[in-house]
Amino acid sequence: MHKLMLSGITGVIAGCFITPFYILTTAAVTVSVVLLICALWRFTGRHLTGRKRSLAYRLLQYSLILFVTLLFSALWRQSQLQHRLPQSLDRSYIEARVLIDQVTQRERGQRLRVTVLSARMLNQVNQTAELPALRQLQLNWYPRRDDVVPRAGNEVVIRAVLRAPRNFANGLAFDYEAYLLTKGIDAGGYIRSLDLQQEQQPHTEPRQQLRQTLLKRVTEAATPWVAGLLLADQQAFSARQWRTAAYTGTLHLLVVSGLHVGLIALAGWLIGAVVMRLVSLVPARRLPSPGWLRLLPVVAVTGGYVWLAGAGIALQRAWLMILLAAVLAMHRRRPDWLEIVLAVMLLVLLFNPLIWTRPGFGFSFVAVIALLAGFRGRKSHRLEGLILPQWQVFMALLPVMLWWGQSVGAQHLLANIVAIPWLTLVLMPLTLLAVLTSAPLISDLLAAAGDLFWAWLEFAQQLALPQFAHLSLPVIVLWYLLLIVFWLGVPRWLMWAGQACMLWALFLMPPAEQRSVMMADVGQGLAVIFRDGTRALIYDMGARFSERFDAGSAIVFPLLRQSGAQQVDQIMISHNDNDHAGGLSGFLRLARAYGMPVGSIVAGQPQEDETYPQTSCDDPQAADGRLSRWQNLTPTLRWRMLAIPLSERSQIRAVDNNQSCVIQVDWHGLRFMLSGDLEKDGEALLVSRYGAELQSDILLVGHHGSKTSTSPIFLNAVKPAQAWISAGFNNRFGHPHAAVMARLQAQDVRILNTAGCGLVRMKRPGLPVCQRHGWQPPWRQR
Numbered sequence: 001m002h003k004l005m006l007s008g009i010t011g012v013i014a015g016c017f018i019t020p021f022y023i024l025t026t027a028a029v030t031v032s033v034v035l036l037i038c039a040l041w042r043f044t045g046r047h048l049t050g051r052k053r054s055l056a057y058r059l060l061q062y063s064l065i066l067f068v069t070l071l072f073s074a075l076w077r078q079s080q081l082q083h084r085l086p087q088s089l090d091r092s093y094i095e096a097r098v099l100i101d102q103v104t105q106r107e108r109g110q111r112l113r114v115t116v117l118s119a120r121m122l123n124q125v126n127q128t129a130e131l132p133a134l135r136q137l138q139l140n141w142y143p144r145r146d147d148v149v150p151r152a153g154n155e156v157v158i159r160a161v162l163r164a165p166r167n168f169a170n171g172l173a174f175d176y177e178a179y180l181l182t183k184g185i186d187a188g189g190y191i192r193s194l195d196l197q198q199e200q201q202p203h204t205e206p207r208q209q210l211r212q213t214l215l216k217r218v219t220e221a222a223t224p225w226v227a228g229l230l231l232a233d234q235q236a237f238s239a240r241q242w243r244t245a246a247y248t249g250t251l252h253l254l255v256v257s258g259l260h261v262g263l264i265a266l267a268g269w270l271i272g273a274v275v276m277r278l279v280s281l282v283p284a285r286r287l288p289s290p291g292w293l294r295l296l297p298v299v300a301v302t303g304g305y306v307w308l309a310g311a312g313i314a315l316q317r318a319w320l321m322i323l324l325a326a327v328l329a330m331h332r333r334r335p336d337w338l339e340i341v342l343a344v345m346l347l348v349l350l351f352n353p354l355i356w357t358r359p360g361f362g363f364s365f366v367a368v369i370a371l372l373a374g375f376r377g378r379k380s381h382r383l384e385g386l387i388l389p390q391w392q393v394f395m396a397l398l399p400v401m402l403w404w405g406q407s408v409g410a411q412h413l414l415a416n417i418v419a420i421p422w423l424t425l426v427l428m429p430l431t432l433l434a435v436l437t438s439a440p441l442i443s444d445l446l447a448a449a450g451d452l453f454w455a456w457l458e459f460a461q462q463l464a465l466p467q468f469a470h471l472s473l474p475v476i477v478l479w480y481l482l483l484i485v486f487w488l489g490v491p492r493w494l495m496w497a498g499q500a501c502m503l504w505a506l507f508l509m510p511p512a513e514q515r516s517v518m519m520a521d522v523g524q525g526l527a528v529i530f531r532d533g534t535r536a537l538i539y540d541m542g543a544r545f546s547e548r549f550d551a552g553s554a555i556v557f558p559l560l561r562q563s564g565a566q567q568v569d570q571i572m573i574s575h576n577d578n579d580h581a582g583g584l585s586g587f588l589r590l591a592r593a594y595g596m597p598v599g600s601i602v603a604g605q606p607q608e609d610e611t612y613p614q615t616s617c618d619d620p621q622a623a624d625g626r627l628s629r630w631q632n633l634t635p636t637l638r639w640r641m642l643a644i645p646l647s648e649r650s651q652i653r654a655v656d657n658n659q660s661c662v663i664q665v666d667w668h669g670l671r672f673m674l675s676g677d678l679e680k681d682g683e684a685l686l687v688s689r690y691g692a693e694l695q696s697d698i699l700l701v702g703h704h705g706s707k708t709s710t711s712p713i714f715l716n717a718v719k720p721a722q723a724w725i726s727a728g729f730n731n732r733f734g735h736p737h738a739a740v741m742a743r744l745q746a747q748d749v750r751i752l753n754t755a756g757c758g759l760v761r762m763k764r765p766g767l768p769v770c771q772r773h774g775w776q777p778p779w780r781q782r
Contacts, residue, residue, distance in 0.1 A: 015073025705736020
């Protein structure tokens, strides 16, 4: 049975990468070859007997399951992609009648998730492509004061600009396009106008009504814990609290998971025990089996809770495991833990074949396998029973956390040692009691316990303790092989000693020292990382998109960690526009939380920051030439400022773009010119001041390729062999401008644009590689 389920799991995952035509063709050829072999075998008078026949039947079963799941997964993926807005229709302007499913308040405006009832295109972006049958959209809405505020359940007519789903291609683990496919969202975009069809009280679905009723039973101070811990409302905790949990490695505690379902199952088990006790008092014998009476409340109560909490991956997994274990128990069969886990994994994958691309899938199943494998056939005393489960889960999840870009270190261990028992033994029971009793005293105790929880995490966050380095794939494989050895039943003292040595080895493992230059794919923005050994220089940080997402923390910092950098020696922020400086605060917040040293920060328009003071490009050191001399970070990485003195700035337009810091970087003998958004008059001043010194091998094209920059005189002075452009795909500004592209092409300059390349990475001088030009999964839009 295990091999049969593994065949199905393999088929579902592999089917996401293969077309149905290829599967059917391969199957037809395989069946033809097998039939031919069978015919030849029969013709020669041979027969399969005994073990050979049994083996042949098993292989036939595995092959059949593999083929069916392969085909199912491939057809599912193809069906999803038929509804998705293609890249060729990006920025389509549509009018649609939609039903609002969800309204989420954002920092600016609202985010609406809507079901499309009908839609038509108002502009013809592509003459050959037709608008697909859109199902669900995720749209931003920035209402004016006099606009109607929509609510879930309203039916409205909208005019919206649609954006095709497209990943930031930086080689990081999270796959945004796959995420949208698993959620059934076919396009994003923003609403230009919204008209309410009819004034009516929006219909509230039963689940939402029940959630609101439960929240009314507790005080306002306790509401976040009931909404977040019990009902899986991600808006219950603030953006700052989510960041604190992420920085301390306790994010898994705030995500409703199998732990919560287990506590609810315990309540169901107690209900079943009461029911059985009552049944035993009834003289009649024609009643359901006692086993059914004990297990039905467990399945029913946990199923209702999973529905109420939104049926996330971990909840689906936990409930399906309970259901399968109950079915096996009713048939008087002792459950096989591995059989149950594999069956549940297969069911979850069949429900949504791309769900394995989301972090919750790995976290959920790795955690439960660690618990079941680690305790199979073992006896533990009470203290060990409290500590060992969470220790086993941590050891199993550590590579998963590092794979998904989470920094993990000693302070995370310390934070979890206190936070896990506090949440399990205090917060969760108080949350359930507060809802069940509706007593203000219990709600107040819950709020106070919650404040202590956050206070502890804030304290742990401030500790600058050693961090684990990013793990390579061979190290991850070795890690799990060693865990399997320790779970197979070695003496307990050897298990503890061995796993402690594994952690110590990770702390001692030096990070991979790389030399590289990376221009990150941050959309319509700029972020460039120069690496040499463990040292780094960063020029710009990309944009801040919302209170929960910015390029500095979501892209630049993970890339830096992945490349093995241990410190940042120099940060340059060209000027204060959001697309260049917006990600700085998020990056510095992560650097502070994870104890990464940050050197000096030089900015075109410096901001006040007590922890990380910023120096202006107009600092006297720049004007008198001291920063214009080469500054060595390593023997093969150096930089210098190309400053425009304050006395000459009156000759150029007084705009933010002309405040840009201009630097030249020498990396392993290659020179890079970075001018931010400096405009043509500023470029002319640079040419008159520095002349032939501007010559560089690679030009980071100014202002994303706008026609206001990269003048002929500047281009002739720099004389680049390559031009790197950081611009958003199909951006509304039309960058890079056709005139700039023509100018570069006329000088036979090799052009690399993040809009088509994704991340541009150079590991060997003169040989850049584009992230999008390698192999891409079939659901990825290039």
